[in-house]
Amino acid sequence: MACERESPVTPRLGGKTALVTFVAMIFAFVGETQLTQYVQTTLGYQHSFFLFYVVHSSFALSFPLHLGYLLLTTHRSPRTMMSGLSSIITAQLTLRDPRIVHSSRFPLSRFLVVILVMTAIYSIPGLLWFIAVVYAPVTDVTAIWNANAFFAYVFSVKLLNLKWSPIRMCAVCLATVGVLTIVYGDSTPSSTTAPVVRRTTVAQTSAPLFGDILTLVASVIYGLYQVLYKKYAALPSDLEPAAEPTQYSHIPASAAGDEEIVSLPLLASNQVTHALPFGLHANFLTASMGVCTLFVLWVPLTALHYYGIEEFALPSNMVTFVAIAGICITGVIFNASFMILLGVWGPIVTSVGSLLTIVLTLISDLMLGSVGLTAWGLLGAGMIVGAFAVLAYDMF
Numbered sequence: 001m002a003c004e005r006e007s008p009v010t011p012r013l014g015g016k017t018a019l020v021t022f023v024a025m026i027f028a029f030v031g032e033t034q035l036t037q038y039v040q041t042t043l044g045y046q047h048s049f050f051l052f053y054v055v056h057s058s059f060a061l062s063f064p065l066h067l068g069y070l071l072l073t074t075h076r077s078p079r080t081m082m083s084g085l086s087s088i089i090t091a092q093l094t095l096r097d098p099r100i101v102h103s104s105r106f107p108l109s110r111f112l113v114v115i116l117v118m119t120a121i122y123s124i125p126g127l128l129w130f131i132a133v134v135y136a137p138v139t140d141v142t143a144i145w146n147a148n149a150f151f152a153y154v155f156s157v158k159l160l161n162l163k164w165s166p167i168r169m170c171a172v173c174l175a176t177v178g179v180l181t182i183v184y185g186d187s188t189p190s191s192t193t194a195p196v197v198r199r200t201t202v203a204q205t206s207a208p209l210f211g212d213i214l215t216l217v218a219s220v221i222y223g224l225y226q227v228l229y230k231k232y233a234a235l236p237s238d239l240e241p242a243a244e245p246t247q248y249s250h251i252p253a254s255a256a257g258d259e260e261i262v263s264l265p266l267l268a269s270n271q272v273t274h275a276l277p278f279g280l281h282a283n284f285l286t287a288s289m290g291v292c293t294l295f296v297l298w299v300p301l302t303a304l305h306y307y308g309i310e311e312f313a314l315p316s317n318m319v320t321f322v323a324i325a326g327i328c329i330t331g332v333i334f335n336a337s338f339m340i341l342l343g344v345w346g347p348i349v350t351s352v353g354s355l356l357t358i359v360l361t362l363i364s365d366l367m368l369g370s371v372g373l374t375a376w377g378l379l380g381a382g383m384i385v386g387a388f389a390v391l392a393y394d395m396f
Helices: 015-042 048-073 078-094 108-135 138-145 148-159 166-184 208-233 280-296 298-306 318-344 347-354 356-368 375-395
Strands: 248-250 260-264 274-277
Touching (some): 015 048, 015 347, 048 078, 048 108, 048 280, 048 298, 048 318, 078 280, 138 166, 138 208, 148 166, 148 208, 166 347, 166 356, 166 375, 208 318, 274 280, 347 375
Antiparallel strands (some): 248 260, 260 274
């Protein structure tokens, strides 16, 4: 976690589990977007920071749910899995070589500092986004925000020692242009080609330049977070799930199904070899960030209420409660999947792949009848899909 990777980071496919995780990520984001729009527009519950606080706090559920799933479908004991997590995190925080652990004592203070920093860096872009939409048109905010894929590539080259690649650069730029095409392709007021932004209106945009600058800063920080997570928090690239069959061992037939796991040959003081299930490490970090959000970010929530910036108010009806619960569920799935893929695929492929959520959101809006199909929408969607295909082919 604190140990820096010396070698370039090479993305790996991660088996069918990673592909399923990717599909879950993009569909969960579409559901989260649709439900958020429904709560804030149709139901009129416009308490942005409270929604942010509740959804990010719900990340704490990702690890218990994953652990419960493993207990139900495998013969692995909780003690074994927690021991593996403790060993790998201890190695990350205390040694440059994550395969050797000299002490079994868990560095709790260092871990808490790391989680606090991760939570802050991950939360700042989201908070800036909520502020930006008050000042700038949501079309601008959406387009600028999705440029984080470009910044993720730039930071990956600088921080992960990746070589500049014309193919990768063109793919990232093509995806960014695809987003701009969907958002700005049809500039008429009646246009509905931008699924994420057309149904959300902003009463006043008194300082659009200020809002755009905030969004740009948020996009840069979000791209930086993805790279920093890969470099310092994710498992070392040589310990990640890979496509080669030799990297995997399967649960016996008596267990439920074919859950894939990756063996982590951590040589602890007692020379015990731990096997860490796929995604468990990432979900533990995600859940820790959720707990940190729950116990820390209630402070600004009360401050916003005290100064009248955003008054605290619980939903007034059961429909809103259920919809917010749906946002939390989809938010947990999206963010847990995103964190896992950052470690397995790296920030470039994951960030560009996440732009496919815009395409699926467009399709979902078409199915719901809230938008119309235009040539600009088709062109932009094709650009994003094509860019991801080229990038995936080149890097895998």
